[in-house]
Amino acid sequence: MKNLEYLFSEQATDIERMDFLLKMNERGITSDDVAKLVEYLLPKDFPKMPGAIDICGTGGSKLPRINTSTISAFILAQKGIKIAKHGNRASSGRFGSFDLLEALGFDIEKNADQLKNDFDKQNLAFIFAPKFFSALRHFANVRKEIGVPTIFNILGPLLNPAQPQIQIIGTNSEKNAKLLIESCRKMKKKKVAIVTSKGGLDEIDISNDTIVFELNDGQINDYIVSPEDFGIEKVDFNEIKGGDPEFNTKVTKDILRGNCDTQHKDLIYANSAFCLFFMGQYNSMKEAFCDIYDEDFSKMIL
Numbered sequence: 001m002k003n004l005e006y007l008f009s010e011q012a013t014d015i016e017r018m019d020f021l022l023k024m025n026e027r028g029i030t031s032d033d034v035a036k037l038v039e040y041l042l043p044k045d046f047p048k049m050p051g052a053i054d055i056c057g058t059g060g061s062k063l064p065r066i067n068t069s070t071i072s073a074f075i076l077a078q079k080g081i082k083i084a085k086h087g088n089r090a091s092s093g094r095f096g097s098f099d100l101l102e103a104l105g106f107d108i109e110k111n112a113d114q115l116k117n118d119f120d121k122q123n124l125a126f127i128f129a130p131k132f133f134s135a136l137r138h139f140a141n142v143r144k145e146i147g148v149p150t151i152f153n154i155l156g157p158l159l160n161p162a163q164p165q166i167q168i169i170g171t172n173s174e175k176n177a178k179l180l181i182e183s184c185r186k187m188k189k190k191k192v193a194i195v196t197s198k199g200g201l202d203e204i205d206i207s208n209d210t211i212v213f214e215l216n217d218g219q220i221n222d223y224i225v226s227p228e229d230f231g232i233e234k235v236d237f238n239e240i241k242g243g244d245p246e247f248n249t250k251v252t253k254d255i256l257r258g259n260c261d262t263q264h265k266d267l268i269y270a271n272s273a274f275c276l277f278f279m280g281q282y283n284s285m286k287e288a289f290c291d292i293y294d295e296d297f298s299k300m301i302l
Contacts, residue, residue, distance in 0.1 A: 057170030
């Protein structure tokens, strides 16, 4: 790998940065590439958030989605799970996690100390990536010009400045899932689940089966999670798809207020239940799903 300090400096040219990314694509991105780039970019002075976990996706499905992991973060925090969620606004006119948070009235520009205070008091910190990764601006124009996925398209969940040792990461393909789980092993993370739906979603899916690659103390295994594991039947994707910003914001509020009457609620509860089961809070995904089904989570945000 080329000298990263040089590539992220003012001295490097966009042609050199483009050459770096395209050659990596051509030979194939490895877990070593991912681990080394993450190690270089991670802030060294971010406050510790003991026991933090992160739930997020890499995106890339090109499917209309609601903001599943962001909505689940509120539910999980109220259930006692300590969440340090790292993310960004969406590109290309989509509606990302931090677009949603802004629509809900959140200050997304909080500094590290403010985030630590949120984490300690509410079990929930939303870490806005551009606030802590200004160096990535050097590759912004190059990535747009290349127009194809690069290593940066899967890097986001691993760049969480809180450096959680436990994560649930969604991605849109089995190939990316295998790369990410091996990268997490290289980074010596304690416990990670990489989830990818057979339908292309980067989350636990209730319209299809989901493949899970789990890392636990250095050992990797894989298994399938189906909607039936939560005690529900598969639904048509159209029943859980997202829409424009107004639609996604309304769905979020309805779910957290406990008055959502669409299958979106089941999608969010399934993802939340999987996390609770993964964290050892319940004996089964179905038990976790049933426990949260009728709770009111609106006090977290509304």
